[in-house]
Each structure stands twice: as C-alpha cells, then as structure tokens.
Amino acid sequence: MARALNISRQTRLVLAALLTQPQAWRYGYDLAKETQLKSGTLYPILMRLSDQGLLESEWRAPLQPGRPARHAYRLTNAGAALAQDQRSASAPRRALKAQTA
Amino acid sequence: MRRLADHLMFFAVRIASDRRRTWAMAMQRELQDADDPLSWAAGCLLTLLIERLQPMQTLVTAARWFVAAVTAAYAAFHFKMAWNGAMVLMGGPDWYYDKLIAWGHPDQAEGYQQAQPFIFAYMLLIGITHLGAAIFLVRWRPKAFYAFLAVAAVMVLAFTGLRVIPFQAGPLALLAAAACVLALMNRKSPPLATA
Numbered sequence: 392m393a394r395a396l397n398i399s400r401q402t403r404l405v406l407a408a409l410l411t412q413p414q415a416w417r418y419g420y421d422l423a424k425e426t427q428l429k430s431g432t433l434y435p436i437l438m439r440l441s442d443q444g445l446l447e448s449e450w451r452a453p454l455q456p457g458r459p460a461r462h463a464y465r466l467t468n469a470g471a472a473l474a475q476d477q478r479s480a481s482a483p484r485r486a487l488k489a490q491t492a
Numbered sequence: 493m494r495r496l497a498d499h500l501m502f503f504a505v506r507i508a509s510d511r512r513r514t515w516a517m518a519m520q521r522e523l524q525d526a527d528d529p530l531s532w533a534a535g536c537l538l539t540l541l542i543e544r545l546q547p548m549q550t551l552v553t554a555a556r557w558f559v560a561a562v563t564a565a566y567a568a569f570h571f572k573m574a575w576n577g578a579m580v581l582m583g584g585p586d587w588y589y590d591k592l593i594a595w596g597h598p599d600q601a602e603g604y605q606q607a608q609p610f611i612f613a614y615m616l617l618i619g620i621t622h623l624g625a626a627i628f629l630v631r632w633r634p635k636a637f638y639a640f641l642a643v644a645a646v647m648v649l650a651f652t653g654l655r656v657i658p659f660q661a662g663p664l665a666l667l668a669a670a671a672c673v674l675a676l677m678n679r680k681s682p683p684l685a686t687a
Contacts, residue, residue: 420522420532430519430526431535438515438543448518462518 398477401428405436406474409446409466413474416451416463437464445470497529504537512543556629559670564626570619577612614651621647625667641667 398406404426409417423433440446444467451463466474501520508516519536526532580586592601621644628637644667651657 418522419518420525423522423532429535430522430532431538434515434519434536434539435542438512438539448514459521459524461521462514 399436401426401432402436402440403477403481404428405433405440406466406470406477409464410471410474410478413466413471416449416465418461418463422464440470445473494529497523497526497533500530500533500537504533504540507537507544508540509544509547512540516540555670555673556632559666560626560629563622563629563667567619567622567626570615570622574612574615574619577608577615581608581612610651610654611657614647614657617647618644622667629670638671641671 405422405428408422408425419430419433419437422428422437423430426433428436437446437448441448441464446464447467448462448464450460452460501523505513505516505520516536519532519539523529523532523536580589586605589601589605592598592604621640624640625637625644628634628640648657
C-alpha cells in the first residue's frame with residue numbers, strides 16, 4: 392500500500408486555494424488572505440511548490456496603470472494533479488469529522 | 493509602522509540569496525497591499541533569512557559528524573572499560589586493585605573491589621547510550637538523539653549520586669551543546685511530498 396503524502400495542513404490550504412481557479416493567476420497577498428496564512432508560512436510553501444515544479448510563476452502587469460508588476464502564481468498540471476489528490480484524500484476525512492461532530 | 497516595515501523589507505531583499513531574489517522582490521511588491529505591513533515584512537524577512545542559511549547545511553552536517561565521531565570514540569572507550577570490568581568480575585587480573593594495594597591503600601582497594609559491578613554497569617550503559625547518541629546524531633533522528641542524551645545524563649547523575657564515579661561533565665556538556673546548536677541550525681524545511 393502506498394504511504395500517504397507528507398503534506399502539511401498549511402500546504403493543503405494553499406493547494407486548495409490555488410485549485411479553486413486552476414487557470415487563474417493568483418497573487419501572494421491574496422493567497423495569504425484567503426488561506427489566513429502569514430507571509431512567513433505562505434512563501435516557503437510557494438517556493439517549495441515552485442522548486443518541485445508544482446507551481447509556475449510570472450510577473451504580471453497590473454490592472455491599474457502606474458502600479459508595479461506583481462508576481463503571480465498558478466498550479467502546473469502536476470501541481471493540479473497533486474491538489475486534486477489531496478482534495479480527494481481529505482474528503483472522506485472531512486465527512487468522518489462531520490459525522491462524529 | 494509602514495516605514496519600519498519598508499526598512500525590514502528592504503533588509504530582507506538585501507539578504508536574499510540570488511536564487512530567491514525574484515521571490516524577495518515579489519514579497520516586497522505585495523507589501524504595498526498588506527493590511528498589516530509589519531507582520532508581512534517580518535514574515536518575509538524570516539523566510540529569506542532561513543533560505544539564506546540553507547547552504548550552511550553542509551557545515552551543520554560536518555559538525556554533526558565530528559561530534560558523533562567524538563561521541564562514538566567516547567563510547568568505544570567505555571565499552572573497552574566495560575570489557576576489562578567483565579574480565580575482572582570473571583576472576584581476571586585487576587591491575588588497578590593490585591596498584592592500590594602496592595601503594596598502601598587497602599581501604600580504597602576494598603571499596604574499589606566492592607564497586608566493581610557498578611563500575612561495569614556504568615561503563616556498559618554509558619557506552620550504549622553514547623553509541624546510540626552518535627548513531628542518531630549521524631542519521632539525524634533528533635528525538636532518538638535527545639532520548640539517548642537524556643538517558644546518558646540520568647546515568648551520569650545516578651552513578652555520581654551513588655559515588656561510583658566522579659562527575660563527568662565534559663562529554664555530556666559537549667553533547668548537550670551540540671544538541672542545542674544542531675537543533676537551532678537544523679531548521680530545514682521538510683520535503684513537500686515524499687511518498
């Protein structure tokens with residue numbers, strides 16, 4: 392039997408947030424607000440996802456002129472697959488929690 | 493508050509490694525939108541500082557191996573002494589006892605002989621605990637290392653309390669210091685996904 396992936400709760404939160412709109416480019420601060428993670432937790436996760444080829448990033452021109460470009464992120468295919476796996480794996484756990492609650 | 497956050501962020505960008513420069517600039521850009529800029533900047537600074545310290549892992553590993561080698565040598569010495577003690581307990585010659593008699597200290601020789609089983613047990617236990625600590629130091633299993641270290645400390649204190657041996661603070665202090673330093677420096681991020 393394959394062992395469960397060693398992924399922290401915070402990483403699962405980030406993956407879930409990125410998976411809600413897999414094609415959309417997301418910004419660091421928006422992700423921090425959505426996941427309620429501090430920058431000191433969020434960025435190491437983003438960096439590691441990027442290092443492992445699960446996240447792509449690029450500088451995006453701002454919507455409002457005169458503002459500097461922002462670094463944006465979205466899941467790669469491999470990242471989206473991992474996020475899907477995580478969501479599938481956590482669904483039974485959530486159901487069990489809801490039942491016991 | 494905003495100015496302090498800007499200063500922190502400026503410092504964070506300055507210390508960022510070349511590999512993380514883009515990330516540092518990304519964090520700096522996001523600071524403009526942050527509701528709590530100080531907290532944001534502090535988190536970014538911590539992240540980039542830890543990233544900067546990552547190349548020091550080689551140094552940390554070398555230090556760990558060095559301390560482990562010293563600890564293993566200390567364990568080997570105690571195993572040798574335990575072996576000698578076992579030979580004496582089984583009726584072998586005891587040069588130290590003979591020396592004490594020859595030097596005119598029959599009382600000390602008597603006390604030494606009575607303490608032989610305890611000395612043997614101490615040598616064996618200290619050998620085992622230090623060897624365990626050395627192994628888990630090299631393999632870097634912190635909990636197991638700390639456990640062996642704690643048992644070694646208890647053994648030293650217990651046998652010192654029983655007056656079997658004089659207090660040996662040196663090797664334990666070396667191990668304890670190594671434990672603290674290595675724990676501090678080993679703040680490496682775990683792999684994200686390991687099957």
